[in-house]
Amino acid sequence: MLGEGQPLYASGIPTISSCPIPDYLCQVLPGGGLDRLDPDYAFQQVETFARTVDLLDTMPRGEIGIVPFNLSTVIGDLL
DSSP states (O other), rough: OOGHHHHHHHHTTOOOOSOOOGGGGGOGGGGGGGGOHHHHHHHHHHHHHHHHHHHHSSHHHHHHOOOOOOHHHHHHHHH
């Protein structure tokens, strides 16, 4: 199971994850674990994601791709 990106993958539409979460972020660390943060690397990640969103906003929908609606898949996931 690929999760919420599965219909996009099945339709041949590339995806990117906006929430990669290392395990240590789920821990309670002294000082919040900010000593592990690399500000330059974090900036690069945010900048890349923002450029991607800007690019996608300028593209026609048909150029990005269309995910066919399948009610049985939606209902199957809920059961």
